Amino acid sequence: MALGGFRSDDGVTRRDFVNGALVAATALAASGCSAAEAPLDEAAAWDGFGGVGDYARAHGNSHAMQAAGHLVRDGAYDTPPRTTPTGETYDLVIIGGGLSGMAAALEFLGKRPGGSCLIIENHAIFGGEAKRNEFDVDGIRLAGPQGANSFPVPAGPGSRGYDVFTAIGMPRGFEYLPAGGTAKALEFCKDNFEFQYWKDRSPSFGWFFGEQGGAGRWARDIWSDDLARAPYPDAVKADFVKWRSHVAPNGGADQSEAGFLRWLDSMSYKDLIEKVMGLSPQVTAYADPIVASAISGMGCDVTSARAAYGSAMPGFRTPQDLARLLEPEQHSLPGGNDVLTRHFVKTLIPAALRGDRSLDAIMNDSVDFTALDRPGNPVRMRLGATAIRVVHDGPAGAARAVKIDYAQGGKLFGLTARSVVMAGGSWVTRNIVRDLPEPHGAAYRQFHRTPLLVANVAVRNWRFLASLGLTACRWFDGFGYCCNIRAAMAVGRDRRPLDPDMPAVITFYVPVFYPGEGTIQEQAARGRFEMLGTSYADYERRIRDQMARLFGSSGFRQSDIAGIILNRWGHAYLCPQPGFYTGIDGARPARDIIRTAHGRIAFAHSELNGQQNWIAATDEGRRAAEQAIAVL
Known part of the structure; x- marks a missing residue:
């Protein structure tokens, strides 16, 4: 997945939530109501169960975060607001605490020792789309990816990503546990993507053809006999x-x-x-x-x-x-690519993760949130802060500083930076860089962002899958289109093999799209409207109904589900339309324009690569940091 791997150069008790009508986040923004003023039952009905642990308040784009972002989008701060000055001036301020932003901070820290850096992040925890969901099922801790997962280990010195991998102390080898119980003969995909096509030849991967399949309904490993058992x-x-x-x-x-x-x-x-x-x-x-x-x-x-x-x-x-x-x-840890963001944080702000630098500690120890924005840190991180205005203090070519306003905790603040890296998405940057030159604005209008829903379903057992001889599934109607259980990686003391009689996480990646129905803009807007206008309870019902249809005949019961976490990403992907990479009619490609710094403001988005992955994200962050350092 673009959110995942690099392929080429280019007992939780089920929570009951209020089932009242959901007021769309766009309506909230238009009303001028702050996120903090949103009715509690409305936010709960939209967000739903968030799991346990440090990530429970930040699964996907929360209701409150959507509302804050939509205030910016809808022009609430087009007129400079009255802010409370913090009195702070930083050498570098980075907008966005995902992989691009952290890579920019790492580059700055290495090349400007003694400099000051602040990361402004709008989520309740760092990581962007590279975060985890956590469940506690009958005393067993489980994790699944919120979005980004799957990465290769860089081949060696000189290969892309190798120096970053080395700098943050990522391990170069991983151990996977053999399956246990009745699953010993099954094969597992190591991530949530490769079984979809890239490595889909396995008797443990199945296709559900439903009524089309007649008595068979399920067919395993359909490519081994060139679709002889498929109803085409x-x-x-x-x-x-x-x-x-x-x-x-x-x-x-x-x-x-x-x-x-x-x-x-x-x-x-x-x-x-x-x-x-x-x-x-x-x-x-x-x-x-x-x-x-x-x-x-x-x-x-x-x-x-x-x-x-x-x-x-x-x-x-x-x-x-x-x-x-x-x-x-390709590797995928229990929480997906949060393994990368947590290694970055341990390197940039060592006290933020309480343990040592072992993989076990970095993955499993809790976050000390008080350490993230502590005065005296070479790199500080300010969570729950939404940047609303970024503008040069004077003409961009002559300005000595950039003014930054942000919203946090229902209040507005202002600070100053000598340089800025915009490491959030294009849909944010185009709205908050207030003196953005027209070539950049026109280029950003060629960036089309699309939604994605990632659902992690914790089950108390998965005998209903094992009895079919399956670990990964594809189907052709109903909710979503595929799901799987990933291979079990050994991390520290967790040596529990995948056993159908034990709890596990089944992950659904669900695109919300309408192929062939309008332009790319129309399809993306329609998908966002659907995803943002659907309550948690409705999505929960759809997931349960789909699982019953797929697995009811093999023993699935609704009580097998221990918990469901939804991760709604309104702008998960860039969709690179024809002409994105090389330009249209000889024009300069939009991504090349965005890679050009604007005064003291540089731009770092993984989407500039055209395929989003961890290497693209870190490459763009480091390039933008170098541009920012050059003006100091």
């Missing part, structure tokens, strides 16, 4: 085989590698599948949710074919070339 017409089966095994001809006038990439960026992945390869629209429909959940948040119709190429989708490489490309092993 023979001609469509042949197209699927061609999609997975053939390489589309290079139709560009320039046959060089650069020309090939420009040609791919001139069309959608749907056009490559259907017009260039001449395959059935059913192939596109099969690929749509894979592309949406793991690459762009949208379907093949609006996603550049180059994005599909960069994420190793079919149609570009022979199976042998693809196998070589996928050789770096």
